[in-house]
Amino acid sequence: xxxxxxxxxxxxxxxxxxxxxxxxxxxxxxxxxxxxxxxxxxxxxxxxxxxxxxxxxxxxxxxxxxxxxxxxxxxxxxxxxxxxxxxxxxxxxxxxxxxxxxxxxxxxxxxxxxxxxxx
Numbered sequence: 001x002x003x004x005x006x007x008x009x010x011x012x013x014x015x016x017x018x019x020x021x022x023x024x025x026x027x028x029x030x031x032x033x034x035x036x037x038x039x040x041x042x043x044x045x046x047x048x049x050x051x052x053x054x055x056x057x058x059x060x061x062x063x064x065x066x067x068x069x070x071x072x073x074x075x076x077x078x079x080x081x082x083x084x085x086x087x088x089x090x091x092x093x094x095x096x097x098x099x100x101x102x103x104x105x106x107x108x109x110x111x112x113x114x115x116x117x118x119x
Contacts, residue, residue, distance in 0.1 A: 041103035
């Protein structure tokens with residue numbers, strides 16, 4: 001299965017992997033990022049040995065996006081984005097959802113204990 005197929009056909013399993021990884025950490029950083037016309041809160045998980053990155057983004061208009069990044073054969077970084085359905089959003093603990101909303105609204109990142117986000 002290609003990464004594109006994985007992101008399109010199984011976003012829920014990737015969301016679960018991200019949440020499990022984030023909640024198991026001693027501390028978690030929720031970043032605020034922006035591009036030309038969009039702003040979002042993001043949590044990222046890096047898989048260094050495979051040169052992959054997975055992330056959950058909450059955009060300012062309350063849209064959730066799964067981000068999956070990897071390096072191709074030419075060593076170019078490829079970023080795949082998949083909007084999440086309500087069923088997939090429900091896999092994200094309410095505590096994490098609230099913190100990410102706070103980051104998007106305040107436009108300031110936060111660092112919190114991982115176990116705090118599972119509430």
